[in-house]
Amino acid sequence: MTTATAQPPRTRITNEKHAPDNRAMKKIWMLENLIFHARTGEEERAAAERMLDRAIATAQEKGQLTTKQDGGDGTWHGYRLPDIRYGARYEEVKRLSTTEIARRIRADIKLARKVEEKLGTATGAEVALTDSLTALATMPKQIKVSVRTDYFSGGSAIRVNVYNLPKKGWGYVQETDMWGQPRWVPGPELSAILAALEEIHGAYNFDGSDAMVDYFHVNYYGQVEVDWRERP
Template sequence: MTTTTAQPPRTRMTDEKRAPSSRAMKKVWMLENLIFHPRTGGEERAAAERMLDRAIAAAQKQGQVVRKDGGSHGTWHGYRLPDVRYGARYEEVKHLSTTEIAKRIRADIKLARKVEAKLGTATGSEVALTDSLTALATMPKQIKVSVRTDYFSGGSAIRVNVYNLPEKGWGYVQERDMWGEPRWEPGPELKAILAALKEIHGAYNFDGSDSMVDYYHVNYYGQVEVDWRERP
């Protein structure tokens, strides 16, 4: 028989009927309204809970919420291991399978597109360039995002692919490398979309790797990539 530790009930940080003037705290307010609404479904509430922690972290960076940090390290065959960096939601999923984590990532992406659309309407699409999650609402509707799992002998991976870009080369701009040679890089719009997806993808992971000595220690592998193929 397995047992679980009951989590303390979440308490509101904002006034239900009064929207904060700060954009960072306004996101917290909107998510709390969704979480505490009696008609919000179970899956949507769970996804909103996960998104709320990221919104609070954003408010922390702006000094609006007090933050406490910690770290950990150890040794491996006489080599001092690097500090392990934990995603914001790792503790919640550390006993779950990669398949179950991928399901949460899909729910987070779906909710981000839904909730951030309201913020985008209220504040203007230009915020997509400064607030990565808002980019998931402002990106063209035809763009599709897939979340796939992959299991192999060395572990597992969650791969997030972006499909159906409006046209070949959409979102890319030409820049020059350190030798002056031209190269194509994601522009501001596409870069914001990829940053938002990477943030969600990493929220349930941990990383204590050191590529200099080929030491890799993660909860799951994977990446966020653009795929030029079209999907129905």
Template sequence: MPVTSPLAAKVKALRAMAERPDTPADERAAAERMLTRALRRAAETGELIEEQPAGGHAAGRTYGPKHDETEGLSIVDLARLMRQDIKLARKLGQAAAEPGAVVVPGLGALPRAVKVSVRTSTYAAGGRSIHIRLYLPADGWGLVDGQRHGRTAKVPGPVLEAALAELRDVHGAYQADYGSDLSRDLIMRRYLGGVDWTRPGEPD
């Protein structure tokens, strides 16, 4: 895989952080989780020839690559891991701003003015959810003119969409679907929720 590939740059940066002896333990753990996701995506797209990370499908069930090692954790603990993953991804982006550094796409491209929240909810019926939201600044960083719900509106441009895609990877890495059937309105997932964005003036 060429070193100019954005995914190759991400794998290189994450592997370096995970293997560096002076990396704090929590950052090393987050780097290893992100590296697993990056290698999984690379294997799916054919950019890397490496062993497929954990996760996959079994008897109508689907598991995220980090499901097995986090099985039994509370929704609060899962949200904490997601926050760590996001924090590390943004830190890599800040490091990439230095001359000669490896450029890491996705969350690493977000400016400091963009805030990210990870919120959890539990329901009386027993369900639970994790919501990840990007809060854009008033100037609408990352948005371009496009169509939304059939109307002309501001929509995510390529850079912002790459960050949202990485957030969806973070959100799905710990997920499990135990046999949902949307035709019967049957949802059997480890948690609900998803990823979205907003900016001042739009409903929170």
């Protein structure tokens, strides 16, 4: 008599509140929602399980679901969920809303810009500041930084925009891309400013995403961008 081997319980790879844009992964997301719904009947769940296995195989054949052999915790049908990377200050805000986190980001930026005033004439050549946010302290005063929140069905975002650069093209330098074509990119001074803002923006976040399979798992979305429009 042959004894059937017990199959390990399924675990989710998709976020139940965020539908993937990828068509194949969206089908997997819909089937998972059906399988894990408390009111789904036994026969309907079994049918969805079989459909899910076929959907997974199809996604793998098309290269839309990466197969890895790592195994262990976090493995879902041959796919290992990515490790979650936590920002340096995530623990402080893990129970706060995106609006409250954005308020902290604004305060951090404002404080960083005051460093130069606090140090006076000693800032720059005479004092070696080890904090990477020094770029914000020495940033031209006319440059403005806005921090906006955005809520949508799949989560929320904090968007940081840099306005009022001293002149058009300020901070950009020309370089040649891999095809020998010229392009404009942020130079050292602007790059330092953007990097400092990205550090503040990411300090309260976590990221366990894998773009290869359209799987996104973050505390909030958003980015740091230059906006050429002028603001009062």
